Amino acid sequence: MDPVSTLPVLLGLAWLVPLASFTLIVLFGPRMGKAGIGAGYLATGAILTSAILSSFSLFFVWIPAYDMPEPSHPVAADSAHGGAHEAEVHDEAAHKEEHGDDDHGEQHAESSHGEHDGGHAHFDKPEIAGEWYTLGKFGSLRITIGYYIDSLTVMMFAMVTFIATCIHFYAIGYMHDELHDYVDHEVTLEDGQHLHRPGRFHRFFQYLSLFCFSMLGLVIAGNIAMVFVFWELVGICSYFLIGFYIERKSASNAANKAFIVNRVGDFGMIIGLMVIFATLGTFAFGDVDADGDGTPEPGIFSQVRSPENDYALVVPDGVIKAAAASEIAKGVEATPEQIQSWREDMEPGGVGRWAYWLMIIAGVGIFCGCVGKSAQFPLHVWLPDAMEGPTPVSALVHSATMVAAGVYLVGRFFPFFVPEVLLVIAIIGCITLFVAATIAITAVDIKRVLAYSTVSQLGYMMLALGVGGWSAGVFHLMTHAFFKSLLFMCSGSVIHAVHTNDMTHMGGLRKKMPWTAYTMLVGCLAIMGAGVPFTIGLSGHYSKDAILAQAMSFEAANPMLGWLFYVAAAGAAITAFYMFRLWFLTCAGEPRDKHRYDHAHESPKVMYVPLVILAVMAVIVGWSIYGTPVGIQKLLEQARPMGILTTAHGALLTDLVHPDEHLSHLEEFHVASTWYATLTGLAGLGLAIVFYGVRVLNPAEVANQFKRVYKFLVNKWYFDELYNVIFVKPVLLVSSRVADFDKKVIDGLIDTLAIGTRMIARLDDMIDRYFVDGLINAFAGWTYAVALWFRGAETGRLRQYVMFIVLGTVVLFILITFYLSAPLAPSLSTLEGRP
C-alpha cells in the first residue's frame, strides 16, 4: 500500500473516531443504555477502532513501506574507534573557536564515523506532510489542518491508542460506581450529609474521548499552530477530568491549578510561536506545496536545517532579516551575500548574535510550553495535585497523553533547538528529575508517589533530549508510557480494593489481589530498568541505559556539566528505591489495616486483564520484533530529524558541545552506563529491601534522625509554599487592594450616582403622585361628587319625574320667552301669519 496516500486517511480516521464518539456522547450520553453505560462502550469501541487503525498503519503500512536505516554502530566499530573518538572530542573542545559548525560536522564525519555518518546524512527520513483543510488565510499567515507523518507520529498513534484502549476498558470497571447515584464520602455538605448526586459515567467517557482526540490531533498536527490548538484542548480536557469530582474542593482546586500553571507555560509558548511566525513566516513543520505551484514551500525544519547546508543547523535567513531589520530599514540590500555576512557577525551587538538570540528565545519559548505541560521544574507543582482525578485519568494523563505531549513537542521541535536551548532543557530536566525523585521518597499517598515518579521520569526524558539524546529521550517516553500507565492502573486497582490512597493503611495485598500485585511488580522492575546487562531486560532497561549513556557522553564532552550525569545516575537509584518502597508498602509484608485488608478483593476481569496486557507490553516493548531488526529504537532512528546526528557546538556558550548521539553507543559509554544503571538500580532496590522488605532498618527512625531533610522532602521542597509567597500572596494582596479600590471608589461613584438618580426619581414620584395623580384624582372626585349630587335627583319615584318634566317645560317656556325671543322672532312672525 502506498503510505503517502493511505496513511493520512488511516491516521485521520483514527484521529477523528474519538471525536465522533465524544460528539455522540455529548448529544445522547445520558440516554445510552442503563445510566449511560452505552457511553462507556461507545468510547471504548471508538478508541479500539483508533488503536486498530493505528496498529494497522504501523505494522502493515509504515514498516513494510520504508527501509530501516543502517545499523548505527556495530559493537566492533565502537571499540575500534573509541579512542579516536575521545581524542577527537577533546580536540574539538579545544579548537571549537576555530571551527564553525559545518566545518566541524564534516571533519567529524570524515574522521570518526566515516561512511556510517555519511550514510546517515544521506538517509532520507521518510515523512509525509500535507494539509487536509485550510481554515483561513490572512496575508502570509495560513491556518491549516495539516498532517506531518513520520515513524514517530505513527508510533505515537499506536502507543497512545493502545494505552488509551487499555485504560478505557479498565475505566469501565473502575467507574462502575458512577453508574448509579453516587455518594461522595469526601464531600460533606452544610447539613452534615455526604453529597448525593447522579452518576456521571457517560460524562467521564465523553471527556476521555475528547482527550484522546486532542492528543492524537496534537501528534498528527502538521503545523505548530495546530499543535497549539490541540495543546490547549489537551489542557482543557485534563482540567475537566482532574476536576471530575468537582464537588470536592481539593479536586476543583487541583483542576484550576493544573489549568493556570499550564497557562504560565503556554504564555512562553505563544512568545515562541510569535517569534517563529514573525521570522520564518510559516507554522508548518514539513515542506508542503500549499499554493499548488509544484514546488513545496519550506517548512520550519527545512528553513532551519536546509538540505543545501547538509541539514546542519544554520540560523535561517528570515531570522537574520528580522534581526537586521534596522539595517534593512537603512537601505542595506538583503542579498544572500549580505545575509551571509550578517550571519557571521557574531560579535557582541552583531546582527548574527541577535539572530541567534532570537533562535534561543523561540526555542526556550516553545520549551516553556513543554515545561508547563510536562510538569517540569518549576511548573511541576500541578501534576501531583492532579491526582484528584479518577485513577484512569491519572493513568492516561501520566503516560500517554498530557505530559507526553510536552516531551513529544520537544522531540518534534528538536531540529529547531540550538545547543544553548538544549542546555536549558537538560538542566531543567535534571533538576526536575532529582527534585521529584526525592519528594517521591517520603510521599505516602500511593498516587502521589507515582505522580512524582512521573515528574522524575519526565525529567529524565527532558534531560536526555537536552543532552542531545533524541532517540533516548523519545524512547523513554514510549517505554515509560507503558509501565507508568500499568503502575497507575495497578494503584487504581489497589485503591479500588481498599478505598484509600494512603500506603500506610495497606500492606500484604499480594495475597488478596495477586494479579494486581505481580503486574505492579513488573511495572516497578520496568521503571527501575531491571535487566541482565548486555543480554536482555525489561523495556525501561533499554531506555534508561540509553539516557545514561548519552548523559555520560555529554559529560565526557562537557566536564563542567558532568553533574547532569551524576544526578541522573543518583536519580536512577532513588527511582528504584521509591518504587520498591511503594510495592513493599502496598503488596508485601503484613497488613497494617486489618479492616481494609479484610475488605480488599481482586478487581474484576475488565480491570486486571488490561493490567496483564500492559505488563506484557512493559516487558517486551523495548525488544525488536522477533526475527527482524525492527523495534522502537530502529523506528526512532528512522524518525530522527535530519541533521541532528552530528556533534553540535554552542555559538554563544562556545564551550558547549552536544555529542553525536551515536557516540553514546561506543563501548566506553555504553558499557559503563549500563553498569551504572544496573548498579544504581540494584542499590536503590537493596535499600528498599533493607528498609521495607526485610525491615532491618526502621524508616521512621531514619526519618527522625534526618528530621530536617525529611520535613523538607515531605513538604515537597516547599514549592507550594514558595509559590504561595511569591505569586499567590502578592496577587491576593494586589487584588484585595484593587477590590478595595473597586468597592470604595468605583462603587462609591456608582452608588452616588444611584443615590442621585434615586432622589430625582423620588422627586419625580412626588410630582407624579401629587400633581399628575392629584389632578386626575381631583377630576374624578369632582365627577363623583357631581354624580352623587345628581343621584339624589334620581329618586325612582314616578310622580316626581312628572314634576320634573313639567318644571322643565315651564323653564323651557320661560327661557324661550325671555332669552330666545329675538332669535325665534322670525319664526314667531311666521306663526302669526299675515296681519
Place this chain on the structure above:
Amino acid sequence: MEPINWHSVFFLLFALVGCGFSVAVLLTSNVVRMAFYLVLALAATSGLFFLAGADFVGAMQIMIYVGGTLVLLIFGVMLTARGPFISMRTPAGEWILGAIIGGSLLVVLLSAATSVRAWRPVAVAEGEARPTATRLGMALLGARVDKLEEPDPTQREGMSGYLLPFEIVSVHLLVVLVGSAYLARPKKRAVGSTAETV
C-alpha cells in the same frame, strides 16, 4: 244687544264641562270616580271637536276614546280595585308643590294662548258645513284632495297623504295587541312570592 252666538254658547258649555270634569278627575281620590269623570271630560271634548268642524275626529273621540280606551281603563280599575287601592291619599306637600308647578305651567300656557293675535277670534262667514270623513279617508289612503290647489309646487309634493304612517300605525296596533296579551298573561308565581299575595 247683539244676538246670541249659539256656537259660542255651545263651546262654552262643552268647555266648562270638559274643564270641570278634568279638574274633578284631578281632585277626587277615588279611582272609580276618576274613571267616570274622565268619561264625561272626554265626551265633552268630542263636542268641542264637533264645534271646530272636525266631525270625523269627534266621532272617533267618542268611539275609540270613550268606547275603547276608557273601557279598558275601567277594566283595569275593576281588576285592581281592592279596598286600599280605591282611594289613595296623596300627601299635602305634594299637592302644594304640584299646584305651584302646575299653576305656573298654566300661566305660561294661558299667556301664550292669549298673546298671539292671529289666534284671536275672527268672524267666520256662514256656510255649508262640509263633512271631513271622505277627505280624511282619502288622505289616509295617500291622496290629499284638499290640497290640490296648493300654488307652491314644493309644498304640494309634501302633501301626498298619510299612507305610510297609516300602515305603521296598523302594524303598531297589531304588535301592541300581541305584546299586551303577552305582558298580561298569568304567570307561574315564584314560590317565595306566594306568601306575599293577599
Place this chain on the structure above:
Amino acid sequence: MNLLTEPIGVSHYLIVGAIMFVTGALCMATKRNALGVLMGIELVLNGANVNFVAFGSEYLRPGAVSMGLDGQLIALFVIVLAAAEAAVALAIVLNFYNNHSSVDVDKADELKG
C-alpha cells in the same frame, strides 16, 4: 266682552287645551294609583288633541294659515296611539300588580339611584 255673543277663536280652544293639559299633568304628578296616572296621561293627550283640532279647524282660522286636514289627521293618530298606549300601560300595570300586589306607583322605585 260677552262670551255669549262674540265668536270663538283658536285662543279659546287653546285655553281649554291648556287647562286639560295641566290637569292631566297634575294628575300624573299627584295620583298614587297607577290607573290614576294613566288617566292623567289620557287627559294630557286629550288636551293636546284639542289644540291640534283647533289649529286645523277651517272655521276658527280660515285661509292658508290653518293646518287644515293635517291637524285632524294628527289628532286621529294621537287617538289611535293613545288607545295602543293604554292597552300596553294597562298590561304593565297588571304585571306590576301581579308582582307587587299593589298599584301604588311609589312602590315602583327600583330605579332609585
